[in-house]
Amino acid sequence: MTIKNKYILMKIQKVLWLILLFLGGYSASFAQNSDDEYKQPLQDVLKKIESKFGVKIKYTEEQVKDRWVKYAEWRFRGTVDETFSNVLTPLDMKVNKEKGNVYKLKPYEYYRWNVADGWARLDSLAALYPDKASWEKRKAILKPELFAALKLSPLPAKPASKPIITKRRVMDGYTVENIAIEIMPGLYVNGSLYRPLKITGKIPVMMSPDGHWEGQRYRADCQIRCATLAKMGVMAYSYDLFAWGESLLQFQVEDHRRSLSQTVQALGAIRILDYLLTLKETDPNRVGISGGSGGGSHTVLMAAMDDRIKLSAPVVSLSSYFYGGCPCESGMPIHFCGGGTDNVEIAAMTAPRPQLVVSDGSDWTANMPEHDFPYLQKMYGYYGSGKLVENVHLPKEGHDFGFSKRKALYDFVAVQFKVKSALVKDGKGNYDESKVKIEEPAALYVFGDKGEKLPANAIKGFPALEALFGITK
Helix, strand or coil, X not given: CCHHHHHHHHHHHHHHHHHHXXXXXXXXXXXXXXXXXXXXXXXXXXXXXXXXXXXXXXXXXXXXXXCEECCCHHHCCCCHHHHHHHHHHHHCEEEEXXXXXXXXXXXXXXXXXXXXXXXXXXXXXXXXXXXXXXXXXXXXXXXXXXXXXXXXXXXXXXXXXXXXXXXXXXXCCEEEEEEEEEXXXXXXXXXXXXXXXXXXXXXXXXXXXXXXXXXXXXXXXXHHHHHHHHHHCCEEEEXXXXXXXXXXXXXXXXXXXXXXXXXXXXXXXXXXXXXXXXXXXXXXXXXXXXXXXXXXXXXXXXHHHCCCCCEECCECCCCCCECCCCHHHHCCHHHHHHHCCCHHHHHHCCCCCCEEEXXXXXXXXXXXXXXXXXXXXXXXXXXXXXXXXXXXXXXXXXXXXXXXXXXXXXHHHHHHCCCCHHHHECCCCCECCCCCCCCCHHHHCCCXXXXXXXCCCCCCCHHHHHHHCCCCC
């Protein structure tokens, strides 16, 4: 090829390159106009947010696949928070700030607010009742509305059947028996009752609802807690959440994440308490409830609804900016009662009855001492009972019902119910849980290893449950 031909070819290549560059730019600009709603792929928009604001956004390919943002760059604002809101809200998505400048993309969570919004809501509620008289009026509005929101007004008729009780097992300082209670025709709630080995006179009782941890009420920490309370002189009844534990003999695990689960759990607690109060050993003036996580949300609700409960101890659950991440905690419209409420206001309904709030540093309870607990102290102050509400905050611990949380519960129950914690302490004054026998799950079943003892009238399936409540589709 001659020098002249090479020069001509270079000229042609340059022209073609310019044409392609022009067409590419034209194509890109053409896609970015109001006719096409200035839309861009979500993944591209997230990358631009990262670049503009110097943040890191964690997400999966599945989360961004086939998602587009209309008027994408028109949604950018001066701060990253405003930009996230403008970009993600129309997609029913949000981000959670994990640490520093690291965010994680999430589906929209109705039950999780940012801290400032939760605190502002609680402040606006507190402004409604500057004194005890106005607070009592507020409670009088909230309580019946909670029952109505749960479809428990009026309460369903109580079945006439007697509880189904297994043979009592004798342990070191305590006994265990498994009990199933029919709470509506064919609908059972199962649990295990831990009693002191020797009982004299009337003794306290603690209801212990399960939380959202693997192993259900068969977990070691659950057995240890109930057995240790029994060794202290307290009856402890550990029971299943709905579609959890033995309830899975009647329902599917996915049924737990249906709104009606919250109603069934509330009714179950009421019927369990009905039964416990028939026992000759029960002191009706010393009845408490304590659960962790989802069991903690249940604890708060039941103490607000049922005045027979004299002590409440929600563990790693209570927060003004978290409403419960499961429908069994927030599935029914309880948080719309009284024109809008939250879990901390509901917890305040327990006042002036003793209440222990256990919080930790790694979940939605991390800010408890800063704002929510002072609110509770103020509410208890209306009754001159500020010392009856306590917060044990464990900033270096996580979301569990570990030893530190159990110790806080033992201490509180010992003082408020006047039982002897020394009975479960070693020579150095430390709690000794080592003599509790951890039983295999099957030992805690009421209805047999394979459910073979399930009563013949037991309903099965969620449609059958809906029929009990008159829900038709």
